[in-house]
Every structure is written in structure tokens, then in C-alpha cells.
Amino acid sequence: MPGAPSPVISVIMPVYNAAPGLTAALDGLWAQRSAPDAPLPPFEVIVVDDGSTDAGPAMLEAAAAREARLRVLHRPHQGIARALNAGLAVARGVYLARMDADDTLHPERLARQAAHLNSAPALHLSATRVRFGGDALKARGFAHFVNWQNGLCAPEAIARQRFRDTPVCHPSVMFRREAVERWGGYADGDFPEDWELWLRWLDAGARMEKLPLYLLSWNDSPARATRADARYRATACNELRALWLARALARANPFHPHVWVLGAGRMARRRLAPLWRRGIRPAAYIDIDPRKIGNRVNNAPVLPRAALPKPGRCRILNALTAHGAAEEAARWLQSAGYGPDDWLLA
Template identity: 40%
Template sequence: MPEVSVILPFFNAENTLAAAVESMLNQTFTSFEILLIDNNSRDNSLAIAQSFAEKDLRIRLLHEPKQGVDHAMNCGLDNSSGRFIARMDADDISFPERLEKQVRFLNENPETGLVGSFVKYVSHNHGTGGFKRFVQWVNSFHTTEDIELYRFVEIPVVNPTILFRQELFEKLGGCRQGDFPEDYEMQLRFLDAGVKMAKLPEPLLEWHDYSTRLTRTDERYSTEAFFRIKARYFKKWSEQINPFHPEIWVWGAGRKTRQRAKLLEKEGLKIQGFIDIIKGKTTQKTTLHFSKIPPPGEMFIVPMVMKYGAQELIRQNLLKRKYSEGKDFILLA
């Protein structure tokens, strides 16, 4: 029985699938199976997958008729036999030592349930500044503590880098279907259940950014979809951590921030007011100038400003005021 089951869904990936599969076959760790899940491809992808399966007994070819990477992932999970589950995308490249290093880490750290890694970003598009900034951010932290703190900023571990214990699937389930990014929801669910996650602080995957990537084409990966699922799990987190729950103060009083803050209210949180660099920026609720923030212990602050660089300035401002991240405030954008 293999130690690792690599789940690799594909849909119309004839130009990239072979390289992705070969990168897994060339792993220095050898106890694995690869589950190739065809999700109704209409190009030459299926023939490429069949060719690999015929040549290598470690490869199993499966078919998932329900369209969507969430259904394909669950098909792989239901058919996996390894102690560990590795995720892989059909348009990325895993470095040869990826599985070896990740399996070793989980074996040496039994308290950790999921491990990812940093990524090497490879762009195939113009105007990719946002993605590059995300990669810089996601490659800037790796500890369990930081992943827990930054979970509501963005997905904390790049999905095709993850390796996790089979028992997590058995206990917490696989991908859920809905109007949200399924990979982010799964990580938030694992973290909500107390699963410790980590990343190896080195690139173990080439993350290729094509125009066909789901994060660019599927509405479930829109900014609003991310905020919807953040709001749902932030409410659950606030119940356990926020001493003033359900009361919060939102840092950011701009129109977009106020719109997204309404998602928190829909989940039952009560916004006491907004904090901004402009006093009285909105008349909807009290707007407090940031210089008038009281000492720690009098409010819980949720910074939601999305402007590039603003979040770190806000974070540093609060830390200088002796606010404790994860206790007195947490970033949510």
C-alpha cells in the first residue's frame, strides 16, 4: 500500500498535463500512487492520461462526471489508499524532493496535520501584479502560528502544495460545494477544527499562472466569494477568541469596506463603528479617527482595508499601541 496518494484532477489540460505528471513520477520519494481524475475533458488530455496509466502501475485513471474541481477532488479522496494525501494541479510542476521533504516533516511532527511549501511563481499573463503580490505574501510566513493569524487575509497555504493526513479527510470531510473557493473553505474548516498547519520555507512547486486558471475564470474565486467564506468562519473564530463578541470595530470606512463589512453583520456580528484616517468618513455608524483608538482591552479591531500596503501599516500601528495580534485584533483582508 502506498504511503502517499497524489490527487491530480484535470480538465482540458493537454498542453501541461504530461509535465505535471512527470514531475510527480520523478519524485525522490517512491511510495506513492497518482490518481488522475478526468473531469470531462474535451481535448487530448484523456489520451495523455491513459498513456501514462498504461505504462506505470502507480497511476490510476478515474473519471468524475460531475463538473468541477471540488467533485474531482472528492473522487480522488474517495479512491485514495495512502496514509497521506498530496494535492497537485495539472498545470504546475512539483520539485523532485517535494514529497520526501513533506512526508518527513509530518512524520517528525505528529502534532501537525497538513504541510505545504513556498512556491516559485511562473507567470504566463500580462498584468499579474496582484498575483505576484499574493505570492510574495504567502511566501513570507510558514509557521503554524502565522498561518493561524493570517487565515482571514487570504488562503494561507497554496493549495497544490499541500500534503495532509488521510485521517483529516475521514474526520472533517473533503471539498464542499458552494459559492466559495473550495480549497480556501477546506483550509478554514481544518483550522477551525484545531488542525495545525505549516509550510516548508522553501519553494517545492512551480506555480504556473495561466489565463485558464480557475482563480481567474470562476466566480467562486472572486474577491466577494472570498469575503463571504471569510465572514462565515470569522464569526466562528470570534465566538471563541474575541472577548467582546459579537461586537467589533472595523478599520476602514470606505464604500467597498462598508459593503464587505455587511457580510459580517449577516453572520451576526455587531459593528460598533469604523476606524479611518478621516474622521466622520461615513455617517452610517460612528467613525473614529485612528489617532483616537483607546488602549488595548477596550475594543476588538478588524482591519479590512484592501489597498496594497495599508494592512501592514495598520498592523504596525496597532502593534506599537501594544495591541496583541490574534487577541485584540486580526486582519481580515
């Protein structure tokens, strides 16, 4: 539109057969407003239609005819990573925000995240806490994951726990264009595209922080990629974790290639199996289950906690997966004198 201000924020929303949620998602974007202490900058919305076969493309064209801030890209179906990169390629904003068609955003989200980045020049990405939009009883695992993620706000916590799982909610983020220019956009492969991006950027030194505000409802639909896309299956996540964890350990573990592993259970062994294929070696597994102590796993002994070397004399991977187990072990490590440089969550 002639005379319209250039957008400061570009909201990128890839869609594939997402017609049921489009109207509500777009209405939420047009309802964005300034916060009392944070003006809303000019913004545009780029919806990338990834070859939809439902009513979505026609709905988007009709919406674009009514709203000049909406730009629609129609592409053949090639997957979310390529759709996102197509949106990045045409975005005009200096801040790039994500949104999904099945989520609901707070009316001050864009204003508050832009203010967050404005106030912290060294920050590359702003995320927010999210509300779980689903049945917390039927989806206990996902609800637990959302609660865990919401607890990671400080840059140090996000960086430290990035190998456990994706530390920020993808549709809640806003990041600087500079980050894409320095470290690249989304990779297309057999892995979750968002977690791969965060791991790659954090490995390169990106700084990410989460506002302690609930500015998005992360709705748990059956079609959500984390449920329906094979790239989010456990084996794909384990391979991705191993790639970046091995690189970090090779660079920063003074006892490389050896690590001590908290947790000798089946799930921990499965999660870490790809790590051993990348040259990392378990010195021993530490467990509290007397039935496991004395056994051998991957040619390494299973030992009690008392056998763990003193602080400063080993690098530990906390690989416990049962709800609350990793947190209990973290408290035990702290009480026993192990500091942040002694161990990582994996």
C-alpha cells in the same frame, strides 16, 4: 503491480481539458527523488478526469499503460470539489498530496513534505512556499498575493491570517488522511473549495505549517480557477470569510458582537458587508484619511486612530486592502501596545 509496496503518499490531480500540461506534470511526478535527509516513500498518482473533451483522457490512458503508479478515474464533468473527493475516496496513502496539471514541482517536494509530517505528529498539513510562474508586472495583484502567502509559514501565522485570504497554496499541500476522516473532505458550493476546507479545518483545531522552501512553481495561466471560476469571485469569497469569521468572533470576542474596524474605504466596506448580516456589529471605523473622519458608515462613526480604545478593551479587525496598508497598520498596532488577542486581519 504484484509485489509493489503499498503507497505511503497518494497524489491527487483533478484535470479538465488540461492536455497541454499533462505530460510535463506527470514527468515531474516520475522525477521525484529522495532528498539528502529525507527518503522518498512509495507513492501513487491518482488523476481524476472530470469529463474532459480534449486529448487528455487518451493521453492519460497511454501514460497509465506505461506507469503502474498512475491510476486514472474518468467521471462526468461535475466540478473540482467532486473530482477531488472521488480521488480521496480511492486513495491508499496515509499522506494525501495535491497537484495541478499546469504547475511544476521540485523533484524533492514529496520526500520533504513526507519527512515534515513524519517529524511532527501534531501537524495535520504541510505546505510549501511557491514560485510565481507568471508575469509579475502584468499580474501584480496575484504576484503580491503569492508573496503574502509565502510569508506565512508558522502555524500561528497561518491560523491568524486565514480570514484575509487562503493562507496556503492548494497544489502545494500534503495532509494526513486522518484530517479528512475527522473534518471531512471538499465541500461543493458557491465558494473556493480550498479556502473553505482550510477555514473549516482550522476552525476545528487543525495545525498547518509551511516549509520555507520553494517546492512548486504556481503557474498563472488564463484558465486557472482563481481567474476563470465564478466561485472565486469577490462576492463569493466575502461570504465565505464572513461565515467563518463570525463563528470565530462569536466564540472568542469578549466584546461580542462589537468590533472596531481599521479601514473605512469602499473595498473594506464591501468585504465586511456579509459579516454585519451575520450579527457582528461595527462599533466604529478607524481611518487616517481626514476626508472620511466624521462620516458614518453602517450607522457607525468614522474616527481617527487616537479614538481606538486601549489594548485589552476592544476587538479590532484590520480590514485595510491597499498594498502595504494592512502591514503598516499591523506595525502601528504593535507599537501602540495591541497584542495578538486584540486584533485580526480580515
